[in-house]
Amino acid sequence: MSLSTRYTPQEIESKWYQHWLERRYFHSEPDDREPFTVVIPPPNVTGVLHMGHMLNNTIQDILIRKARLDGKNACWVPGTDHASIATEAKVVQQLRAQGIRKTDIGREAFLQHAFEWKDKYGGIILDQLKRLGASCDWERTRFTMEDSLSEAVIRVFVDLYGKGRIYRDWRITNWDPEAKTVLSNEEVIYSEENAQLFHLRYPLEGDPSQGIVIATQRPETIMADVAVAVHPDDERFQHLIGKNVLIPLIDRAIPIIADTYVDREFGTGALKITPAHDQNDYEIGQRFNLPVIDILTEDGKLNEKAQILIGEDRFVARKKIRKLLEESGHLIKLEDYRTKIGRSERTNSVVEPRLTLQWFVDMKKFAHSALEAVRSGEVKFYPEHFWNMYNSWLNEDNVRDWCISRQLWWGQRIPAWYLATERMGEEKHIFVADTAEEALAQAREKTGNAELSIADLRQEEDVVDTWFSSWLWPISVFDGFKTQEELKYYYPTSVLVTGWDIMFFWVARMIMSGYEWAPELIPDVVKEKGAMPFRGVYFTGMVRDNLRRKMSKSLGNSPDALALLDNYGADGVRFGMLSSAAAGNDIIFDAPIGKDGVLNESKLCEQGRNFCNKMWNALRLIKSWELSEKALDAETAQVNQLAATWLEHKLNQTLAQVEVMFTEYRLSEALMTLYKFIWDDFCAWYLEMIKPAYEAPIDRQTLQQSIALFERMMTLLHPFMPFVTEEIWHQLRERAAGDDCVISKYPKAAAFDAVFIEKIERAKGLVTGVREIRNNNGLKQKELLKVFAQDTPSSRELLAMDGLLPMVVKMASLEFLQITSAEISNGVAFLVGNEKFYVELEQAIDVEEERKRLQKELEYYQGFVKSVQHKLSNEKFVSSAPAEVVNKEKQKLADGEMKMKNLAEELGKLG
């Protein structure tokens, strides 16, 4: 069968992925091997594959595949996150298109729609991961809202409530008026926007000739004001403190108070206090025992307490009130300025600070254990510097309680019940339990009323934050809260791979939950291995476009992941993603931006595709050789033997380097090392060394050696580029069923001879030297050259090595290579190390060109020698530097001087 000159990924990739699945290579069951466990950062069910997913799943796959080849029990658990706000928004939107409002159909029916939506679209992103080659154990696919995981959430909630670490309270929270739910601090994105500062005059009660001018960005909230605050030391306002002013337009009297919170420099130095609509104002209000007047509805419109502009949206109201204030003469000045505005991560609507009754997790104890875990090194961060960010977020001064309730339906409903007779928001009795029946039992006991029935209870309407289910992920995917069998084997997981942007949302909280529940669930394992959910966290960078902007849907600057996979193949894209991706550093993805947006192109992915093609053609070359059983002539046999021995040593050297890189998660470096080994050492040198003459056959031993080496390289590269390596693995020889690259044995690094490798490097330098002279003198490839080596002990030793001399003759297309002490009359000289070689030319030498070349080289060494001499003439250096270093410098000097001497000699000969 003849192979196409190009590697064609399409059918090959789907063929092998199917094959791997059929043989269940990705499936893991506990056994007596060492486990290597990774839980996927569950993508949102609403998600489609983007560049960030491709990056971090490629990295996970590399680690998992490497572990599998190392003989470990590799288990990569996939799954999706129910993403309450995003998914609920999608379903609401879909229903709206059908003319259905969620409030009309009620909770049960809505959830049914939502589950239908999830069943239909929720698996898309996982299928896309398969195209990338992700070797997840798909039989273990989990979902954060499936029964078992929801039960874990309820159990944990009840447990924490029982421990007194969950509470319900009124707080100023971040309100999303579009989604009509509260948001956690992490779900609010702040950015600078243009705004206006309104200077408003509040007249003094009883004496309108006097007054105070405040500055506000939100004039539509003045009706909710309860005071005006000034700095206690501000001389401008001393006489006003304690008096009342009137709110413009509605003429309600409010006091002027003094508080050091006020910044005298900002605005007019006087601040209106609006506790219901500002966090800081709320705190001041608490200190002064001021009332809270909430003038906004849940969807951001003015309510009847505003007295004016009732029913208007907050932004419309701002425009209208401006006019009213102008007309009434209260607007003194309007000033443009830049300020940070918070917007909802999900809906992009401007977040409204709002006083609401919510559920919170007390973070003090959690933060402490999460900090200790990383401080002590039980959980290691790659790169380490993320500790700083982590630490500053979690330390006592900064950590804030976690608001976990959401006013949504898509999620786990909070397992708290109230007495139906108590007014909403004013409940005095709270019963938290796994089931309504248990809550009822509590209620009967606490109220002393044995007549109560379920109908007398009302369950909390809110659901918990999505992260309140995903923080249990490393335990819950193994059903660890129910049965500890699997958890005992797989916990703690090996490494977590995720973007640093969710360090607080997710990473920190998983660490907290691990230290909280693992000791209760699997005490023996924890005693032996620790309570951490993962031993290491590999933080990936953000994928950015070539203008350094984060890739996002709204900017339209992200290439289409699937189109990239089509264009370059999964292996090509994996190569491209990884080649500029050191841990923790952002990745500038090189997709060009055209007139109509970003193109689905990438030079880096192209390089990956070309690499596949290169290996493919190396395969074609080997397969094209005809096998001959005849013995080789002695010289060729020696060349082939030398080549094989050299590549073997080089492979072991490479392997040792790659092993170290893996332990340090320097994956892109490991890939580049393998790339260079395969492309340069194997293809460009080894194959050329052993290549038979045109249409000549190859001997059995060389062919088999080559196949064996190629096969090992495929295993080495497999974690990075799984498809092409599997294909070549099978093309190299007939395989029995189950003899697949994906489960082959990763070679163990064996000893290698660095001195030997170095000698071959010198021989390669000799070949390169001849090629350069060929290039400079316009000599054809086919023209066989005569090369002479200056007679020195070391060149004798080098060329005496079995097979080396004929190898050089072959690689440099020489007629011969001889050692000589005679003068070469028409020879061009070049140096390899300190050995001098001559290429004898038939034609006249271009003396000027030669002189220039030698002169240039000489100048380099002159500069070099000078700098070394400078160092060595420094007495302090000679006396304080280690002898080893000084000797090295002396060696450098001797080498350099020798080279200068040789070069000067040759220059002299040119006359």
Next chain:
RNA sequence: GGGUAAUUAGCUCAGUUGGUUUAGAGCGCUGCUUUGACAGAGCAGAGGUCACAGGUUCGAGUCCUGUAUUACCCA
């Protein structure tokens, strides 16, 4: 305002505890090569003094201080 990181060749990045020839890779660029694995290729070459200013040291791309620029995090 506080913090973290980055700043090395035209571009994208390595450079692990300061000392393996006056810094490496890939892409791009230049020249040559086109019947024999691969033009998605081969061979060779040019191109940086490591943002800037100080300092520590026998010795600094690497450590310290400051400045500038960029990105992000927190307020």
